[in-house]
Amino acid sequence: MPVNETAREIDQLETPVAIVDLDVLEANIARLQRFLDRHGIANRPHIKTHKIPQIAHMQVEAGAVGITCQKLSEAEVMADAGIGDIFIPYNIIGPRKLDRLVSLARRISIRVTADSAFTAQGLSAAARGARLELPVLVEFDSGLDRCGVRSPAEAADLARTIARLPGLRFAGLMTYPSSETVGPFVREVRRLLQPAGLDVECVSGGGSPAAWRAHHYPEVTEHRAGMYVYGDRHGIHHEVMALEECALKIIATVVSRPTGERGVLDAGSKTLSSDLMGLEGHGLILEYPKAVIYQLSEEHGHVDFSACAQRPQIGERVSLIPNHGCAVGNLFNHMVGVRRGRVEVVWPVAARGALQ
Numbered sequence: 001m002p003v004n005e006t007a008r009e010i011d012q013l014e015t016p017v018a019i020v021d022l023d024v025l026e027a028n029i030a031r032l033q034r035f036l037d038r039h040g041i042a043n044r045p046h047i048k049t050h051k052i053p054q055i056a057h058m059q060v061e062a063g064a065v066g067i068t069c070q071k072l073s074e075a076e077v078m079a080d081a082g083i084g085d086i087f088i089p090y091n092i093i094g095p096r097k098l099d100r101l102v103s104l105a106r107r108i109s110i111r112v113t114a115d116s117a118f119t120a121q122g123l124s125a126a127a128r129g130a131r132l133e134l135p136v137l138v139e140f141d142s143g144l145d146r147c148g149v150r151s152p153a154e155a156a157d158l159a160r161t162i163a164r165l166p167g168l169r170f171a172g173l174m175t176y177p178s179s180e181t182v183g184p185f186v187r188e189v190r191r192l193l194q195p196a197g198l199d200v201e202c203v204s205g206g207g208s209p210a211a212w213r214a215h216h217y218p219e220v221t222e223h224r225a226g227m228y229v230y231g232d233r234h235g236i237h238h239e240v241m242a243l244e245e246c247a248l249k250i251i252a253t254v255v256s257r258p259t260g261e262r263g264v265l266d267a268g269s270k271t272l273s274s275d276l277m278g279l280e281g282h283g284l285i286l287e288y289p290k291a292v293i294y295q296l297s298e299e300h301g302h303v304d305f306s307a308c309a310q311r312p313q314i315g316e317r318v319s320l321i322p323n324h325g326c327a328v329g330n331l332f333n334h335m336v337g338v339r340r341g342r343v344e345v346v347w348p349v350a351a352r353g354a355l356q
Helices: 022-038 053-062 072-080 095-105 117-130 152-164 182-196 233-237 325-329
Strands: 017-021 085-088 109-114 134-139 168-174 203-206 222-224 248-256 262-265 292-296 301-304 317-321 334-339 342-348
Touching: 017 022, 022 053, 022 334, 053 072, 053 342, 072 085, 072 095, 095 109, 095 117, 109 117, 117 134, 117 152, 117 168, 134 152, 152 168, 152 182, 168 182, 182 203, 248 325
Parallel strands: 017 334, 085 109, 109 134, 134 168, 168 203, 203 222
Antiparallel strands: 017 248, 248 262, 248 317, 262 301, 292 301, 334 342
8 A cells, every 4th residue: 555545644654755735735726826817817737746637626626727738648637537628738749649639639628739840730630630620839939948949930930831731720829938038929920920810819838937927928828837836945946935835745754874964764766856956955854954965866865964953863754845846746656635734635646657
């Protein structure tokens, strides 16, 4: 049994275990929804952070217009759980994946993206064969040097291509992360598309750090954020959220104290991920904030307690804020929802490992 489902108190849970403070989670969902509503921006949260249908339903019930999934397999899990409006901002390529996409599009409302004619032509062939119309957004690069066309001229050209292809409808523009480059880019694309009579009906921006600045980018009509529901040490470091707004914690046990200054936790890279995110150490130990998790092996977290006035004993349990909540969310089979120290729910991470 991976999680002791008879446990009613946090200290009855076997470690390492991932817990989610339900009061904080609910407050985080409500806070971003209120903010985006106030500024007239549609909320389309990214479920890659939690991968849990029950949390996705909470987000939709709070006012989100739908959700964002990065991969088809995530979207399939969410559709099976009753989520009816999903955006997949990813280039979907290959016959098998395109078959799965049109099967999904027969069941729910789906939008996708493309950043090349190659991707658009594949989408068109699949949609035409299924006698469907797929809304397609053009992805553009706003500075991350990842996917996306690089210039407004390329975006406009691809938009015209999409509009001409059977089975497709040009549905707007998408980027990640939202930044100051979005406004000038979108305005120029609109100018270039005006002679063709094509409207940029949606501009989808993204990123939890950018969410609280979304109103500074008036062209953005919807926002995709993921990490905001859980929070993590990276978000704290960049002042996206405060420590008390972090819903996700890892409870671990000190299993060894080889020296007076060093300790070992039962949480290694398979618990915390190896992501440093530009930070010192692999997580924040709340009870010993000056400690440094300086190294991870697969099942051990190596901790330097030398800067701490008090140091833990073997068998002591500690709580950690991970560096990167999205990566940690994909490492656990279950998340344990707690409220004021008591276990309230155990959620399977249903889309864990959904990478295809």
